[in-house]
Amino acid sequence: MTFDVVVDVQLRPGIADPQGATIERALPALGFEGVRGVGVGKSIRFTVEADDEAGARALVQDMCDRFLTNPVIEDATVSLRAAQTAG
Amino acid sequence: MTFDVVVDVQLRPGIADPQGATIERALPALGFEGVRGVGVGKSIRFTVEADDEAGARALVQDMCDRFLTNPVIEDATVSLRAAQTAG
Numbered sequence A, B: 001m002t003f004d005v006v007v008d009v010q011l012r013p014g015i016a017d018p019q020g021a022t023i024e025r026a027l028p029a030l031g032f033e034g035v036r037g038v039g040v041g042k043s044i045r046f047t048v049e050a051d052d053e054a055g056a057r058a059l060v061q062d063m064c065d066r067f068l069t070n071p072v073i074e075d076a077t078v079s080l081r082a083a084q085t086a087g
Helices: A018-030 A053-068 B018-026 B053-068
Strands: A002-011 A035-049 A074-082 B002-011 B035-049 B074-082
Touching (some): A002 B035, A035 A053, A035 B018, A053 A074, A053 B018, B002 B053, B035 B053, B053 B074
Antiparallel strands (some): A002 A035, A035 B035, B002 B074
């Protein structure tokens, strides 16, 4: 089976986020008021082959821990659903 | 009202994604087979003050068009929900 996966990677609370801070500081000068707590993360999309959803989730979690994220400073959220098979 | 917003920014189809291509090429060497179509985007989280959901959505869409994304090469998906008010 093929699964569509989205891994959303965000900095952990308390880790400095200079990119988010820069956006937050710039917005009022552009006329956007009332925006708070800006955080910038990565989202990684792909498809993965696995026998079932549990297997796919285990594989993706292992990829996150070893390769896609830095668990010291980042949290990952995995979203996963069965892909529409064409035909 | 306060709304929690997630803006998911992905490269448009056909735009070169060297970061995604590098991840896809590296995974088999680490023992992860069956991963295809890797794309890397940004996810931007923040809270915004607005009178209602339509107003918040219009504000965020305007921010995306003018500031958060490059509409020539990127697509943005806006997710928005009313924040839990503390107390």
